Amino acid sequence: MIANPTDAKSESLTLDGKEVSFTPGETIYEVATRHRKRIPTLCYDERLEPFGGCRLCAVEVEGSRLPVASCTTKATPGMQIRTSTASVEKHRRTLLEMVASENREIDVDPLRGYASQELSTLLDRYDARTGRFAGAQSGSSRPDDDNPFILRDYDLCISCYRCVRVCAEQEGDHAISVMSRGFHTQITTEFEGLLKHSACTFCGQCVQTCPTGALADRKAMRFAHLSGETKQTRTICPYCGVGCSVDILTKDSTMVGVLPAMDGPANLGALCVKGQFAWDFVQHPDRLATPLVRGADGELQPTDWDTALDRAAEGFRKVVDEHGRHSVYAVASGRAPNEAGYLMQKFVRAGLGTNNVDNCSRA
Numbered sequence: 001m002i003a004n005p006t007d008a009k010s011e012s013l014t015l016d017g018k019e020v021s022f023t024p025g026e027t028i029y030e031v032a033t034r035h036r037k038r039i040p041t042l043c044y045d046e047r048l049e050p051f052g053g054c055r056l057c058a059v060e061v062e063g064s065r066l067p068v069a070s071c072t073t074k075a076t077p078g079m080q081i082r083t084s085t086a087s088v089e090k091h092r093r094t095l096l097e098m099v100a101s102e103n104r105e106i107d108v109d110p111l112r113g114y115a116s117q118e119l120s121t122l123l124d125r126y127d128a129r130t131g132r133f134a135g136a137q138s139g140s141s142r143p144d145d146d147n148p149f150i151l152r153d154y155d156l157c158i159s160c161y162r163c164v165r166v167c168a169e170q171e172g173d174h175a176i177s178v179m180s181r182g183f184h185t186q187i188t189t190e191f192e193g194l195l196k197h198s199a200c201t202f203c204g205q206c207v208q209t210c211p212t213g214a215l216a217d218r219k220a221m222r223f224a225h226l227s228g229e230t231k232q233t234r235t236i237c238p239y240c241g242v243g244c245s246v247d248i249l250t251k252d253s254t255m256v257g258v259l260p261a262m263d264g265p266a267n268l269g270a271l272c273v274k275g276q277f278a279w280d281f282v283q284h285p286d287r288l289a290t291p292l293v294r295g296a297d298g299e300l301q302p303t304d305w306d307t308a309l310d311r312a313a314e315g316f317r318k319v320v321d322e323h324g325r326h327s328v329y330a331v332a333s334g335r336a337p338n339e340a341g342y343l344m345q346k347f348v349r350a351g352l353g354t355n356n357v358d359n360c361s362r363a
Contacts, residue, residue, distance in 0.1 A: 013079035023208045028070035028081055030056055040092055040122050042099070042211050043160040044071050045115075047269060048169050052100075056122070056309050057090050059083045067091065077179045093126045099134035102183075103212065104155040110230065111220040111249070112151075112213035112261050114269075119158065138183045139214065144199065145194045149202045149218055149277045152187075152195070156214035159185045159247055163206035163215055172272060175200035187214075204276035208260055208269065219277055220249065220257030228252050234261065237275040240335035242266050244275055325353040334361025 010021040015035060022031045027050060033040050042054040047203075060068035062080035067088060082088070100106055104119050106129070123129050139154035161178060164187065168174050175198045179188050189198035207215045232247040244278070245264025249257040258279050262269040281287055291308030292300040319327055332344040337348040341359065348357040 010073075011077040013075055013077065013081060015081050016083055022075045024075075026073050026075050028059060028061075028068070028079075028255050030232035031075050032059070032081070032083055033069060039070055039083055040125070041071060041078060042118060042122070042158065043162060044089065044163050044208050045166065048162065048165045048209075051161060051165065054095070054158075056095055058088065058091060060085055062087055089126070094127035095126050096123055097128050097130055097320065099158050100128060101131075101135065102138045102158065103136065107324070108156065108213035109221065109224045112207075113210055114208040114262070115162075115211045116213035136183045138185055140186060142194075147195050147202070147218075149152070149199075149204065149273070150195060150207055151216040151218040151221065153214050153216060154187060155291055156212045157185075158214075159187075162209040162213060163187060166205045166209045167200075171201065171203055173199045173201055173203075174177055176206065178322055185336060186283065201275040202277065204260075204271060204273070205269075216258075217257055217277075217282070223254065223256035226251045226254060226256065230256065232259070237271065239274045239278070241337040241340075245276060246271065246272055255279060259327060262297050281338050328352050328354060329356040330358075332357065332359045334359055 010023055012019050012021050013031070014020075015032060016037070020031065020342055029039060029041075029044070029050070039059065040056045042056055043051045044054075044057065049328045050069075052069035055069060057070045059070045060082040060228035061068050061073070070083075100123055102118075106115055106123060108120070110117055137155065138159065141154045142152040145236075147154050159178070164176050164178055167176050174186055175195070176189055179186050179192075189195060189200070195202070204217065207217050210216075222358060228303035231250050233250065234245065234247055237244040237246050244267035245261035247259040247261055249259060258271075258276060260267060260269045260271045260276070291305055291310055292304045292305050293311045295301045316328065328348070330344055330348045333340045345357045349355060
């Protein structure tokens with residue numbers, strides 16, 4: 001995470017000819033980013049420990065014979081840093097051309113994941129779609145992995161290791177790792193098996209950090225054929241009381257996917273398998289679209305909310321009248337928000353006159 005320069009005594013360095021302050025412990029990349037310098041990266045995710053693998057973030061430092069990786073190099077007092085000289089920009093363009101030469105394709109559908117457009121965006125920024133490098137391609141996809149959530153299209157992998165690192169550092173699962181070297185480098189699981197046979201919890205973090213779409217949201221990709229603009233709507237995941245922020249993806253009136261909100265105060269880009277992938281219920285044909293009450297014939301009939309709520313209240317009142325207020329017992333969900341838990345106990349205690357209320361998380 002980018003440090004706050006007000007948290008400790010600041011020092012100064014020279015950044016592209018301008019003296020700027022920094023906090024001891026900050027990296028050159030963090031300082032430059034805070035001062036709105038557009039340093040490109042492909043292996044960097046601010047939630048992860050700096051890796052320095054892609055070398056796109058290299059900058060020139062006075063006194064250093066070679067450019068240094070800004071994401072792993074700590075800022076020191078008096079440093080003189082140049083972030084975008086002609087030689088540095090040429091270095092970045094060449095690296096991008098080489099990276100692009102290894103992949104089956106560059107332009108992928110944004111529905112593949114949150115960061116899936118990073119490589120193509122940088123190629124356009126540096127006009128690096130030259131095709132002057134050609135030859136062997138790295139990565140080998142796993143079409144045999146039939147899990148319903150994550151597409152393992154490793155023909156698009158650039159070995160940035162962000163997926164491996166987010167699985168280990170953020171989730172603590174260590175479900176995926178790296179094997180071999182060079183063009184034979186491969187993202188894999190233990191014994192090269194399927195994800196469902198590994199420690200994977202299908203949280204989708206690997207998908208959302210992948211900068212090329214090599215790991216993709218398989219459920220969202222079902223809707224890639226739909227035309228029209230993809231819109232994002234910020235909301236809160238409904239599955240538990242944590243309150244994770246998510247961005248709902250829609251095309252016209254169809255929900256096509258979910259993205260974790262990287263700036264969500266409760267989750268900071270993290271989601272569980274339910275929040276990430278269990279959204280089909282929203283437009284499932286079996287979902288109830290209106291309340292149902294049982295008629296005189298014993299069959300469920302559609303009705304309005306006022307009628308349904310009156311029927312439910314009547315049922316509670318009848319039980320209390322016939323069997324007493326202590327005949328009713330309520331159990332609140334341990335995954336419900338605090339507000340829902342409060343309403344449950346208020347309804348039971350004030351509405352029904354009993355203290356027979358509990359919470360399943362106590363068990």
